[in-house]
Amino acid sequence: MSGADGVFTRSFRVITALVLIVWLVLPLIPLGIWSFAKGWFFPDLLPRVWTLDAWEYALSDTAGVMDSLGLTIYISVCATALSILVGVPAGRALGMYRFRGKAAVELAILAPTIVPGIAVALGIHSVFIWLGLANTVNGVILVHLIPTIPYMTLVMAGVFANHDPAFEQQARSLGATPLKTFWYVTLPAILPGIVVGGLFAFLVSWSQYILTLLIGGGRVVTLPLLLFNFATSGRNDIAGAIGMIYILPGVIILCLTARHLSGRSSAVGGYGRL
Amino acid sequence: MSDRTKIILLLLPALSVIGLLFFGGLAIGLMRSFNYMPVIGLTEPNLAAYVAIFSDREFYLSFALTFHIAFTSTVISCVLAVGAALLLRRAFIGRVIINFLFQLNLTVPHLVGAIGILYLFSQSGSFARLAAEWELIARPAEFPALVYDPYAIGIILQYVWKEVPFIGVIILANMQTIGEDYESVARSLGASKWQSFRHVLLPLIAPGLSSASVIVFAFTFGAYEIPALLGANYPAALPVLAYRSYTDVDLASRPEAMAIAILIALLSAAMLCAYIRLSRRGMGR
Numbered sequence: 001m002s003g004a005d006g007v008f009t010r011s012f013r014v015i016t017a018l019v020l021i022v023w024l025v026l027p028l029i030p031l032g033i034w035s036f037a038k039g040w041f042f043p044d045l046l047p048r049v050w051t052l053d054a055w056e057y058a059l060s061d062t063a064g065v066m067d068s069l070g071l072t073i074y075i076s077v078c079a080t081a082l083s084i085l086v087g088v089p090a091g092r093a094l095g096m097y098r099f100r101g102k103a104a105v106e107l108a109i110l111a112p113t114i115v116p117g118i119a120v121a122l123g124i125h126s127v128f129i130w131l132g133l134a135n136t137v138n139g140v141i142l143v144h145l146i147p148t149i150p151y152m153t154l155v156m157a158g159v160f161a162n163h164d165p166a167f168e169q170q171a172r173s174l175g176a177t178p179l180k181t182f183w184y185v186t187l188p189a190i191l192p193g194i195v196v197g198g199l200f201a202f203l204v205s206w207s208q209y210i211l212t213l214l215i216g217g218g219r220v221v222t223l224p225l226l227l228f229n230f231a232t233s234g235r236n237d238i239a240g241a242i243g244m245i246y247i248l249p250g251v252i253i254l255c256l257t258a259r260h261l262s263g264r265s266s267a268v269g270g271y272g273r274l
Numbered sequence: 275m276s277d278r279t280k281i282i283l284l285l286l287p288a289l290s291v292i293g294l295l296f297f298g299g300l301a302i303g304l305m306r307s308f309n310y311m312p313v314i315g316l317t318e319p320n321l322a323a324y325v326a327i328f329s330d331r332e333f334y335l336s337f338a339l340t341f342h343i344a345f346t347s348t349v350i351s352c353v354l355a356v357g358a359a360l361l362l363r364r365a366f367i368g369r370v371i372i373n374f375l376f377q378l379n380l381t382v383p384h385l386v387g388a389i390g391i392l393y394l395f396s397q398s399g400s401f402a403r404l405a406a407e408w409e410l411i412a413r414p415a416e417f418p419a420l421v422y423d424p425y426a427i428g429i430i431l432q433y434v435w436k437e438v439p440f441i442g443v444i445i446l447a448n449m450q451t452i453g454e455d456y457e458s459v460a461r462s463l464g465a466s467k468w469q470s471f472r473h474v475l476l477p478l479i480a481p482g483l484s485s486a487s488v489i490v491f492a493f494t495f496g497a498y499e500i501p502a503l504l505g506a507n508y509p510a511a512l513p514v515l516a517y518r519s520y521t522d523v524d525l526a527s528r529p530e531a532m533a534i535a536i537l538i539a540l541l542s543a544a545m546l547c548a549y550i551r552l553s554r555r556g557m558g559r
Contacts, residue, residue: 016361017368024375027390027435028382030400034393042398042414043406090288093281105285107550112296114489114546116496118513119539120296122520122532123303130313146296153288207383210498210513214520224385228499231389243386250381 028247035240054237058245065226065242072222075137075212076205079144083152083201084194086145091156096165109150120146121214128215135217143215144208148201155200159193199253206249300539307532323529333534335509343426343511344495347433348487354434355441356483360471362446363454376439384436388503391432395420421504428504429511433494441486448482449475481552488549492542512538 034040035054037047058065093099094106112120124143125134133139167189171181209224216222223246230239305311310319327333358376362369394400402417411417421428456478460470501511510518512534520531 013361013364013366014368016357017366017372020358020361020372021368021375023435024372024379024439027387027394027432029390030393031386031390043403045400045403045407086287086291089284093284097277097281099278099281105289107546108289108292108297110550111543111546112292114492114549115296115300115539115542116492116498116513118496118498118516119535119542120299120303122299122516122535123301123306124295124299125520126306127298127302142295145291146299149288149291203381207385209383209385210517213498214517224383224499227385227389228503231392231503236393239389243389247382247386250383251378254377254381 031240031243034236054241058241068221068223068226075141076202078141079148079205080198080202083148084198087152088156090153092160094157095160109153112146112150117211121211125214135219140212140216140220143211144205147204152197152201155197159190303532303535307536309529323533327533336512336515339509340512343429344491347430347494348491350434351437352487354438358442359445379439385499387436388432388500422506437490444486448479452478484552488545492545496538
């Protein structure tokens with residue numbers, strides 16, 4: 001069929017592809033340039049002075065960007081670990097069993113992926129104030145579970161739907177304890193799914209803004225909060241550097257998992273929330 | 275252990291966390307929006323917060339703006355994403371690059387995209403500088419307002435930038451599963467390219483397209499940081515309005531914030547129902 005395409009069709013295709021490529025990278029370019037610029041004023045198309053000042057500032061011990069990076073990694077790692085602990089069993093129940101009320105359970109787990117964070121975070125905040133969890137790192141980790149657990153559960157339900165329980169039964173009939181069966185039979189089979197789901201759950205937590213802002217009350221300053229503050233206070237150079245640091249985990253995770261990322265995998269659904 | 279007990283034990287941790295945090299948060303928000311909170315002595319629920327919101331002109335402007343943002347972004351993203359998926363279906367130079375960029379773009383948080391759009395389209399941004407270079411404008415103020423503007427153009431540009439790859443990746447996978455046989459049959463029976471797209475391919479990808487657009491609509495309706503960064507001060511998008519009332523020095527406006535949050539939740543619940551119905555229909559095919 002493609003042999004029948006005329007010159008017009010082919011050149012149209014190439015031009016659209018070029019426009020698409022430029023458009024996809026375009027917003028990241030000024031961000032990158034700003035991080036190396038000093039006093040880049042209108043109407044200069046490119047900065048007159050190139051420096052590493054913004055990077056030095058961002059990477060220095062005193063500016064707090066590195067502390068914020070560490071804190072953000074800590075929060076996302078904790079939220080991911082907890083959502084794996086909770087999401088793997090739930091995924092097993094949804095992926096391997098049919099039971100009464102399954103549709104309702106699925107609905108309850110799907111709901112947080114559609115309902116925006118701000119709609120629930122205000123109510124949670126007033127409870128967290130009584131519990132002493134407002135303005136704390138632990139409170140922020142807890143509230144990050146709202147988007148990460150459903151995500152992890154849905155990914156694991158997909159993994160378990162293709163999981164054959166016969167191997168587990170054989171291990172049990174040969175005398176393995178349930179724990180041993182899980183460790184030596186189930187876990188190796190589902191581990192790739194856990195890793196991919198966990199990496200994306202990490203990204204989901206990594207990109208949270210309003211949940212952190214509300215529950216952390218401005219005291220728990222993760223990277224996106226810092227980035228927002230620098231961008232709105234006109235420090236474009238530092239915002240540029242932080243922005244580059246902030247997208248790095250996503251790029252790394254993309255390189256690690258590119259082959260898992262077809263639109264067919266349930267992992268992609270979670271990207272709607274990043 | 276019976277299967278029933280096993281299922282309950284497996285689901286218990288996830289359901290309790292979601293039940294407590296998500297549904298608990300919603301319930302508390304709902305109670306506070308009715309000024310009802312026995313623990314702090316508010317024992318008589320009333321509709322004061324809702325009356326206050328619905329008699330405030332800013333709320334209607336804000337709602338209209340938020341709906342415009344979500345609707346326009348979703349429609350534009352869907353159209354462009356289907357076009358991009360049609361393009362990426364064929365092998366050609368650049369396909370690998372676009373595929374990679376689509377996935378890269380999926381991992382970039384919305385906030386970073388929003389700052390990028392700000393640096394590109396603001397009145398002293400890259401495009402304004404290009405316009406000055408070509409002597410189309412002399413001062414930044416002469417460049418059309420594309421961010422902080424009443425039509426939310428900057429916000430929509432950002433959402434389109436992020437959501438075209440999201441919908442595109444889903445639709446492309448959809449198209450690859452369907453294959454091109456149906457269209458070939460239509461073409462061999464004399465259908466034009468447009469007819470085979472409109473009457474054969476489009477109905478086949480419709481379920482995937484509609485469930486993806488529900489996710490996009492709900493997200494763009496409820497997101498905070500993008501309108502907070504790129505939006506005009508007045509009227510502000512609903513999530514921004516809710517956050518502002520919640521953090522107002524006047525604590526009396528907190529129930530109003532809760533009421534706005536509940537309205538956002540209601541709308542997304544409607545979206546959720548639509549999503550379920552659409553994905554059921556997709557599976558039943």
